[in-house]
Amino acid sequence: MIIGSKRKNRLCLLILILISYIVIFQWMITNTDSGNVISDVGRLMPMKIKKMVKGKEENSIVNTINEAQKEDLKVSIAGKRHSQGGHTYYPDAVVLDMTGFNKVLKVDPVHKTIHVQSGVTWNDIQKAINPYGLSVKVMQSQNIFTVGGSLSVNVHGRDIRNGALIETVNWFRLMKHDGEIITVSREENSEYFPLVIGGYGLFGVIMDAELQLTSDELYYIKTEELNYDEYENYFKGNVLQNDKVKMHLARLSTAPDTFLQDMYVTDYLISPKHEEYSNHNELKEDKFTFLTKFLLGLSRDFDWGKDAFWTMQKSFFRDRDGHLETRNNVMRSESEFLEHEGKNDTDILQEYFIPVDKYEEYIDDLRKFLADKDINLMNITVRYVKHNEEALMSYAKDDMFALVLLINQGMDEKEKKKTGEIIRGMVDVTLKHSGSYYLPYYEYPTVKQMHVAYPNAEEFFSKKRQLDPDERFVNLFYEEYGQ
Incomplete structure (x- = not known):
């Protein structure tokens, strides 16, 4: 049978396309599934490595290091890879995956x-x-x-x-x-x-x-709403000086109408109902993760979504006022919503440490700086970390409030450049107030800023x-x- 030239050309083209797909698929298997190209949860720094080794037994870890020594290979160490600044890999290095070394x-x-x-x-x-x-x-x-x-x-x-x-x-x-x-x-x-x-x-x-x-202890939950300029005094008087308060966190609004002004605080106090501990000490699993992920999705895309997310958070914690919960369960927060797998965007974290006494003026300066900036800031959690400089690279140079910022950004170079400029500006505002920033995140800060934050x-x-x-x-x- 003789095939016409046009049909023959089309057939050849289809065969070439099929071959191309096969080649690409094989490349993806070889370079991604095998671990030759990896990234962290931020997905902003994909990198080709030599290989990934699963460290399941002590001997296998020893052998990996000895092999690297003999062959003069670089080694990086990985866990869950939630550090977002290339802390767990390096070009053409051996990545030692420690997640299987878990007894x-x-x-x-x-x-x-x-x-x-x-x-x-x-x-x-x-x-x-x-x-x-x-x-x-x-x-x-x-x-x-x-x-x-x-x-x-x-x-x-x-x-x-x-x-x-x-x-x-x-x-x-x-x-x-x-x-x-x-x-x-x-x-x-x-x-x-x-x-x-x-x-x-x-x-x-x-x-x-x-x-x-x-x-393990039984706590009862107490939630209050307040303005940002009331928080320092509230924390010092109602939290730090109250021995019954064991845990604490606050959230600062990123909703357009109340941006960096409204807050709500949640305290976890020792419950007087000690006899009820056994009724609450079964470990809980994540609940309502789907709702959190859904509202976060709206918050990424719409200003009204940020308002809805803020309203939902306040309502949720108000409804839990007086609720009893064990210490272990307080420390089992939702986690699945941390995994955002957008094709063209990703969620990153920033964390800034500010001396407690400088919180109010810092928020004023941060709000002023961000007023005309195009940044998709979705959530801010505020925690407290007391002064400790035992680690040489300590972030707690004073009694600090730690502000954890969840930011959505695009993944192309233009978006990374824009986000980087804004984050470097936020770091400058933080350093101006004798603060510091947390090092596990994307390498937006300059070397100079890092040395100022970490002398x-x-x-x-x-x-x-x-x-x-x-x-x-x-x-x-x-x-x-x-x-």
Whole structure:
């Protein structure tokens, strides 16, 4: 059978298109599914790596570091990859995925401690300790993150009586650049302690750690609405000086009509109804995540969506006034809504630390700065973190309010440039008020701004090169700010 020339050309074209799809599909499998191209939750910094290794057993982690040493390969360390500034990977590096190294090794109810491998999540810990009536002292507001990742960024949370995570660490084991494993505490190999916690994976692999626990407690919830200029006095008088208040958070409006003016505060106070603890101590799972995600979606796209989201938040917490909840359940906040998978946009975080006494004037300056800026600011949570400079790269140079900003932005270069200019401006406003900013997020701030916010940065990076002379452990954060 003879095929006409036009039909033959069309057939050839279809075959070429089919072959192209096959090639592209194979490339995607090879370079994405295999882990050769990875990114973090922000998706703004995709990177080609050499390979990803799942660290499931101690020997496999040792072998990975020894192989990297022999072949002179760079190594980056990853957990849940919620640090958004390239902290968990590097071009053509070996990425050590620690999420499979996740055993709870020992719970000690007498001394109120837990020994865990670094890939354990806070959810794993909560499930292990809840039957003993124990609770975590410090963790993020969500329980999905790994302990190793949390140690590497020195997290803080809602507990106003315990500050940064470093305060709750007894010791940890660290695999150094040469494969040697050492125990690090405030007494043993102590030079590593303030460097590794808040060290963003630059000094070695955190293998396991012993953390301090506390008793699980029954709280009742109290919510109030107030104006931003009332918050300092409210916090000092009604929260900090009230021993019954154990946890606290606030939210600041991003709705157009009440932008950076309206607030509501939620306090968690020790309940006098101790006998009801057993009626509430079953660990809860996420509820209403679909509604939160839906309203956040409206908030991304419409100003009226921001108004609706703000109204919903206030109504939800007002309705929970007087509600009883255990400490463990307070620390099991919704997490799925953190995962936004828009094709052309992404949600990023920023966090700014402001001395408590400077909050009101800081908000005034921030509002003035943002008045004419095109930024899609969807949510601001305010927490408290007390002064602690045990970590060399400490963000808590004073008693601080921590403002966590959720921002939606486009993913192309134009959008990144626009967002970067605004964020650098917000950082300048923060530094003007003797504040700081949190380092786990996208590398928008300048090197100069980072050194102003973290005056020990030069010493920190110098110690990194001293203790890791081959610069075996690197990441994009280090490349941007440390060299």
